[in-house]
Amino acid sequence: MHALRWPVVLFDLDGTVLDTVELIRASHEYALREVLGQAPSDAEIMAGIGTPLMEQMEKFSPENAEELFHTYRRWNHANTARLIRRYDGMEELLIELENEGARLGIVTSKMKDAVDLAWDALPSPIVWDVIITTEDTPVHKPHPAPVLKALERLDATPEQAVYIGDSPFDLQSANAAGCAAIGVTWGVFNRETLAAENPLAVVDTPAELLEVLAG
Numbered sequence: 437m438h439a440l441r442w443p444v445v446l447f448d449l450d451g452t453v454l455d456t457v458e459l460i461r462a463s464h465e466y467a468l469r470e471v472l473g474q475a476p477s478d479a480e481i482m483a484g485i486g487t488p489l490m491e492q493m494e495k496f497s498p499e500n501a502e503e504l505f506h507t508y509r510r511w512n513h514a515n516t517a518r519l520i521r522r523y524d525g526m527e528e529l530l531i532e533l534e535n536e537g538a539r540l541g542i543v544t545s546k547m548k549d550a551v552d553l554a555w556d557a558l559p560s561p562i563v564w565d566v567i568i569t570t571e572d573t574p575v576h577k578p579h580p581a582p583v584l585k586a587l588e589r590l591d592a593t594p595e596q597a598v599y600i601g602d603s604p605f606d607l608q609s610a611n612a613a614g615c616a617a618i619g620v621t622w623g624v625f626n627r628e629t630l631a632a633e634n635p636l637a638v639v640d641t642p643a644e645l646l647e648v649l650a651g
C-alpha cells in the first residue's frame with residue numbers, strides 16, 4: 437500500500453467503527469415508551485443520532501429529558517453486549533492503518549463510560565492514540581471543538597488530519613475544524629445526506645475508505 441494521505445486519521449465511533457445503530461435505536465425506543473408512553477417514528481429517533489444524548493432528550497421533551505437520559509443509559513448499558521456488532525472489514529482497515537504508522541483517534545459524542553462498555557463487549561483491534569468523549573469539550577459536534585481537541589492532544593494540525601463519520605454532524609465538525617471530511621454510508625445516514633455537507637468523499641465500504649486514505 438502507498439503512504440497514507442493523512443498521518444492522523446480520526447473516526448466517529450457509533451455507526452462508523454462499531455455497529456451500535458440497532459442498540460441506539462432500541463435504547464431510544466425503550467426510554468421514550470417508558471417515560472413518555474409512546475415513541476416517535478424511527479426516522480425522528482435517528483435524526484439526532486451523533487449529538488450528545490442529553491441534547492437529543494431535550495429535543496424529545498425538555499421537562500422529561502433527565503429521566504429519559506437515565507432510562508436510556510440504564511437500558512443501553514444493560515443491552516450493549518447483546519446488541520453491539522462489528523462492521524465487516526473495519527478491523528482489518530484499522531490494523532492496516534496502524535501498520536502504516538497512522539496516528540489513530542476516536543472523536544465521539546458518547547460518554548466515556550459508554551465507550552468503555554463498548555470496548556469491553558468488542559475489544560478494539562488496535563491501540564487508539566486519542567479518544568475524545570463528550571466530557572472532553574464544553575460543546576460538541578457539529579461544533580469543531582471535539583475534533584480540535586483530538587488534534588491538540590496529538591499535537592497535530594488540521595491539515596494533517598481526516599475525520600471519518602456516518603453523520604452530517606461529523607462532516608460539519610470536520611469542515612469547521614479545517615480538516616478533511618469523509619462520510620461513510622454503513623451507519624445511520626444515507627449518501628445524499630452526507631454528500632450535502634461537501635465531504636472530500638462518501639464511501640460505502642471500509643475497503644473503499646482505505647483507497648481514499650491511501651490516495
Ligand SMILES: [Mg+2]
Nearest residue numbers: 448450451602
Ligand atoms: Mg455516528
